[in-house]
Amino acid sequence: xxxxxxxxxxxxxxxxxxxxxxxxxxxxxxxxxxxxxxxxxxxxxxxxxxxxxxxxxxxxxxxxxxxxxxxxxxxxxxxxxxxxxxxxxxxxxxxxxxxxxxxxxxxxxxxxxxxxxxxxxxxxxxxxxxxxxxxxxxxxxxxxxxxxxxxxxxxxxxxxxxxxxxxxxxxxxxxxxxxxxxxxxxxxxxxxxxxxxxxxxxxxxxxxxxxxxxxxxxxxxxxxxxxxxxxxxxxxxxxxxxxxxxxxxxxxxxxxxxxxxxxxxxxxxxxxxxxxxxxxxxxxxxxxxxxxxxxxxxxxxxx
Amino acid sequence: xxxxxxxxxxxxxxxxxxxxxxxxxxxxxxxxxxxxxxxxxxxxxxxxxxxxxxxxxxxxxxxxxxxxxxxxxxxxxxxxxxxxxxxxxxxxxxxxxxxxxxxxxxxxxxxxxxxxxxxxxxxxxxxxxxxxxxxxxxxxxxxxxxxxxxxxxxxxxxxxxxxxxxxxxxxxxxxxxxxxxxxxxxxxxxxxxxxxxxxxxxxxxxxxxxxxxxxxxxxxxxxxxxxxxxxxxxxxxxxxxxxxxxxxxxxxxxxxxxxxxxxxxxxxxxxxxxxxxx
Amino acid sequence: xxxxxxxxxxxxxxxxxxxxxxxxxxxxxxxxxxxxxxxxxxxxxxxxxxxxxxxxxxxxxxxxxxxxxxxxxxxxxxxxxxxxxxxxxxxxxxxxxxxxxxxxxxxxxxxxxxxxxxxxxxxxxxxxxxxxxxxxxxxxxxxxxxxxxxxxxxxxxxxxxxxxxxxxxxxxxxxxxxxxxxxxxxxxxxxxxxxxxxxxxxxxxxxxxxxxxxxxxxxxxxxxxxxxxxxxxxxxxxxxxxxxxxxxxxxxxxxxxxxxxxxxxxxxxxxxxxxxxxxxxxxxxxxxxxxxxxxxxxxxxxxxxxxxxxxxxxxxxxxxxxxxxxxxxxxxxxxxxxxxxxxxxxxxxxxxxxxxxx
Numbered sequence: 001x002x003x004x005x006x007x008x009x010x011x012x013x014x015x016x017x018x019x020x021x022x023x024x025x026x027x028x029x030x031x032x033x034x035x036x037x038x039x040x041x042x043x044x045x046x047x048x049x050x051x052x053x054x055x056x057x058x059x060x061x062x063x064x065x066x067x068x069x070x071x072x073x074x075x076x077x078x079x080x081x082x083x084x085x086x087x088x089x090x091x092x093x094x095x096x097x098x099x100x101x102x103x104x105x106x107x108x109x110x111x112x113x114x115x116x117x118x119x120x121x122x123x124x125x126x127x128x129x130x131x132x133x134x135x136x137x138x139x140x141x142x143x144x145x146x147x148x149x150x151x152x153x154x155x156x157x158x159x160x161x162x163x164x165x166x167x168x169x170x171x172x173x174x175x176x177x178x179x180x181x182x183x184x185x186x187x188x189x190x191x192x193x194x195x196x197x198x199x200x201x202x203x204x205x206x207x208x209x210x211x212x213x214x215x216x217x218x219x220x221x222x223x224x225x226x227x228x229x230x231x232x233x234x235x236x237x238x239x240x241x242x243x244x245x246x247x248x249x250x251x252x253x254x255x256x257x258x259x260x261x262x263x264x265x266x267x268x269x270x271x272x273x274x275x276x277x278x279x280x281x282x283x284x285x286x287x288x289x290x291x292x293x294x295x296x297x298x299x300x301x302x303x
Numbered sequence: 304x305x306x307x308x309x310x311x312x313x314x315x316x317x318x319x320x321x322x323x324x325x326x327x328x329x330x331x332x333x334x335x336x337x338x339x340x341x342x343x344x345x346x347x348x349x350x351x352x353x354x355x356x357x358x359x360x361x362x363x364x365x366x367x368x369x370x371x372x373x374x375x376x377x378x379x380x381x382x383x384x385x386x387x388x389x390x391x392x393x394x395x396x397x398x399x400x401x402x403x404x405x406x407x408x409x410x411x412x413x414x415x416x417x418x419x420x421x422x423x424x425x426x427x428x429x430x431x432x433x434x435x436x437x438x439x440x441x442x443x444x445x446x447x448x449x450x451x452x453x454x455x456x457x458x459x460x461x462x463x464x465x466x467x468x469x470x471x472x473x474x475x476x477x478x479x480x481x482x483x484x485x486x487x488x489x490x491x492x493x494x495x496x497x498x499x500x501x502x503x504x505x506x507x508x509x510x511x512x513x514x515x516x517x518x519x520x521x522x523x524x525x526x527x528x529x530x531x532x533x534x535x536x537x538x539x540x541x542x543x544x545x546x547x548x549x550x551x552x553x554x555x556x557x558x559x560x561x562x563x564x565x566x567x568x569x570x571x572x573x574x575x576x577x578x579x580x581x
Numbered sequence: 582x583x584x585x586x587x588x589x590x591x592x593x594x595x596x597x598x599x600x601x602x603x604x605x606x607x608x609x610x611x612x613x614x615x616x617x618x619x620x621x622x623x624x625x626x627x628x629x630x631x632x633x634x635x636x637x638x639x640x641x642x643x644x645x646x647x648x649x650x651x652x653x654x655x656x657x658x659x660x661x662x663x664x665x666x667x668x669x670x671x672x673x674x675x676x677x678x679x680x681x682x683x684x685x686x687x688x689x690x691x692x693x694x695x696x697x698x699x700x701x702x703x704x705x706x707x708x709x710x711x712x713x714x715x716x717x718x719x720x721x722x723x724x725x726x727x728x729x730x731x732x733x734x735x736x737x738x739x740x741x742x743x744x745x746x747x748x749x750x751x752x753x754x755x756x757x758x759x760x761x762x763x764x765x766x767x768x769x770x771x772x773x774x775x776x777x778x779x780x781x782x783x784x785x786x787x788x789x790x791x792x793x794x795x796x797x798x799x800x801x802x803x804x805x806x807x808x809x810x811x812x813x814x815x816x817x818x819x820x821x822x823x824x825x826x827x828x829x830x831x832x833x834x835x836x837x838x839x840x841x842x843x844x845x846x847x848x849x850x851x852x853x854x855x856x857x858x859x860x861x862x863x864x865x866x867x868x869x870x871x872x873x874x875x876x877x878x879x880x881x882x883x884x885x886x887x888x889x890x891x892x893x894x895x896x897x898x899x900x901x902x903x904x905x906x907x908x909x910x911x912x913x914x915x916x917x918x919x920x921x922x923x924x925x926x927x928x929x930x931x932x933x934x935x936x937x938x939x
Contacts, residue, residue, distance in 0.1 A: 069781075070781045070782075085781075086782070087778060088778060181783055181786065181787060183713070183727060183787065183791070184716070184718060184726065185718060185720060185725045185726050185727075186725055186727075186799070186800075186803075187799045187800070188795060188797060188798065188799065189787065189790050189791065189795055189797075191786075215914075220915070221790070221916065222914065222916075223636070223663065223797050223909055223916055224662065224663040224667075224797055224799040225635050225636060225637055225659050225663035225664060225909070226636060226637065226914055228637075228655060228658050228659045228662070228663055229636075229637040229655070229659065231655060239783075240781075240783065242716060243716070243783070244716075244718075248718065258662055258799065258800050259658065259662060259799075260651065260652040260658065261651075261652055261653060261654060261655045261657075261658040266652060368833070371836075371837050372836070372837075373833050373836045373837060392839075392841065393836050393839050393840060393841050393842070394839035394840075394841070395839075396839070397836075397837060397838050397839030398839065400837070401837065401838075402833075402834075402837035404833065404834060407830060407831075407834060408830075408831065409829055409830050410686075410687070410690035410691060410692065410829040410830075411687075411692065411829050411879075411884040412879075412884050413826075413884055413885075414883070417826075417883075417884075417885060421826060421827050421830070421838055422838065424823060424824075424826075424827050424838045424839050424840065425838060425839030427823065429820055429823075430819070430820075432609050432610055432613070432887070433609060435608075438608065477838070
């Protein structure tokens with residue numbers, strides 16, 4: 001089922017639940033156990049793209065009043081005020097919006113202290129694997145009193161992941177080089193996913209074997225020599241939309257041609273995938289895993 | 304060859320925007336403040352030892368630089384023989400004229416021999432390395448200045464007097480017909496001053512090299528030079544043989560000081576002794 | 582003391598000290614020939630041996646076995662596609678930066694000058710940053726986007742510094758040159774930080790990585806693009822050494838020894854900027870080569886630029902190839918950026934130099 005449809009269903013469920021008085025649209029303030037006022041509304045700010053997507057996915061979208069500079073999804077965020085990101089959070093503006101909950105990065109300790117002084121609750125984002133994504137969603141559900149929605153979201157995602165696993169089960173796992181960054185137009189400064197993190201896990205779910213699974217880090221920069229030595233069967237590049245202009249995707253694939261001894265190049269299995277669902281560890285990651293699975297095992301999806 | 308400056312004028316500020324000088328006096332401008340030298344004509348007789356004498360700021364260093372071709376006059380011309388320096392390349396000039404500045408500070412740790420061999424630069428082609436002839440000239444220049452034993456020493460480790468002698472040797476290695484020196488003994492103490500002075504006199508006599516010396520040291524000029532050019536505020540006060548030019552009257556005009564100018568028997572030359580402040 | 586006895590005294594002193602000083606030197610032709618032969622052999626050895634070593638074990642017989650099609654021969658690909666271009670660009674960049682260092686030091690009359698002192702590298706970095714951050718794509722022939730942009734940035738920086746430092750009629754003032762270069766460095770560095778501030782993570786990371794320097798070119802294209810530029814620079818370098826010697830005495834002292842100072846300064850500035858721009862465009866700003874190598878070479882062969890310049894170029898090539906070899910093998914399979922290794926060698930070397938002088 002498409003992600004958009006699911007969201008629609010989730011939103012509908014929330015509305016029904018609201019109507020039935022089961023869930024109050026007002027956000028619960030967990031720091032004080034004061035009686036909830038009907039007019040008190042939760043006001044959410046999120047500087048982290050993954051958190052922003054999660055807020056919307058669990059139905060807290062209407063409460064979001066400000067987002068980070070690099071947030072792109074869902075489209076509703078285009079009209080919201082931009083409040084900076086990791087390096088340049090606009091503390092003043094954030095405070096002016098009178099938020100009740102602010103999603104921030106773990107390293108933004110100054111901002112966290114300022115929010116604490118202002119009595120504003122902060123949710124500190126932690127980067128990690130897929131389990132971390134689920135946990136984050138559940139925690140956001142708690143923070144916005146939308147635990148059922150969050151739980152539903154997690155279950156949906158788990159179901160989708162399980163479906164993918166089923167489809168690619170019993171197929172031989174090819175060696176995959178998962179490229180997350182490089183200099184456009186050349187093969188210089190290639191960064192790949194190591195054996196840790198959500199990209200690596202997505203690759204495994206998609207039925208691939210990470211050639212750099214032995215690297216105990218989220219990313220690594222291997223030399224051309226190392227790539228040649230590891231001889232991946234498939235090369236998959238995952239980038240955000242803006243990385244290459246779509247018209248030059250063909251050119252970017254051709255960049256791999258000099259490494260002709262790679263099975264991936266010989267068998268024309270170099271793929272360039274663009275899209276935020278591939279690089280943001282948020283509610284759309286299942287779509288990213290699906291895209292990876294279709295790329296690695298196209299035969300498994302021809303039904 | 305005769306080195307002469309013919310009605311030269313020079314300004315450190317350069318000509319006014321969009322133009323050049325058309326004469327010293329321009330309407331609405333106080334020309335005197337702009338020029339370091341104004342309408343100066345000096346002729347250096349071959350093989351003479353001429354002194355450019357005057358107080359600080361009189362323009363003697365400027366005149367020396369004009370004569371070496373480093374600076375180009377705004378007005379007038381400097382000639383070597385018949386040829387204007389302006390029309391000659393730095394290389395061509397350096398084959399005839401060598402300069403000994405007041406101080407030389409190489410940026411790198413050259414040896415004395417390397418310093419002296421640099422004097423051969425104007426005679427070598429672009430890709431040419433010095434040959435045995437050049438080395439012979441260098442060694443001979445070192446010997447002439449009494450610095451042969453310092454050949455492989457680092458220049459920066461030498462004493463003031465030794466350094467100046469090496470620089471003179473470097474200038475000699477250029478085999479110049481004219482040697483220009485800018486305050487060659489100003490930063491040296493008395494013993495070295497006498498040393499350099501006698502060396503210069505010897506070189507002028509034996510090698511018949513024309514020498515022009517810019518100095519503010521009256522007694523040095525009096526002891527060494529056979530011809531003097533007195534400069535004040537960018538203009539020539541007087542020029543001619545030393546004993547005619549250097550008198551109490553001219554010293555008073557130049558420095559505003561009453562001095563006793565007389566021939567000193569024991570020293571063997573004119574001496575200038577200031578006796579009264581202005 | 583009368584002059585003759587003073588002379589005698591200093592002669593005695595000189596003889597006494599002479600034992601501690603350098604021994605009498607052979608003529609320059611011999612020294613030049615010996616130096617070039619020695620450093621040349623070192624460079625050739627480094628270039629020949631470095632591709633044989635790497636983080637992966639390969640079979641050389643297989644690599645050179647022509648019967649195996651190239652597309653199937655992993656060993657050959659590792660040797661000819663991964664390692665050899667890397668070694669060749671290391672040699673090219675090392676030679677260019679070391680020689681440019683020598684020329685800039687002579688031009689600025691300061692042994693502490695580097696090819697990056699006058700802002701050329703900052704300009705190159707800004708050019709590269711802008712295209713990396715704004716995702717522009719503008720390749721022309723063998724010149725791909727980032728090298729082209731960084732070369733343009735370097736050219737702009739060099740042009741600005743040159744205009745600022747060339748006063749009316751007179752030779753370049755080294756003081757103004759230095760000041761203009763340092764100012765431009767600061768200004769461009771600030772612009773780089775500004776650009777990075779507005780980049781997203783991926784872009785900022787790519788930009789930072791470029792700044793660390795990288796020789797892993799993976800193809801011969803960028804080298805082919807850089808070679809003509811470096812060749813022109815070196816052709817001009819060949820004309821400069823004796824002028825550089827004299828120039829280091831100061832512009833007036835040089836003029837009176839027959840050097841066309843304006844022309845020599847111009848040639849030195851542009852050729853050294855060209856070599857630096859080409860090197861930085863190819864491999865990013867790799868520091869310390871332009872200052873460690875000339876100093877090491879001077880310790881070994883003296884300060885005559887006619888020997889120091891070619892020797893530094895050759896030693897620079899060998900040095901960078903060796904550093905890159907270390908960078909890609911010491912912590913295999915993890916690679917150190919080569920600029921980190923040159924800094925780790927260069928920093929302590931300088932401390933030692935300072936201690937020695939003091």
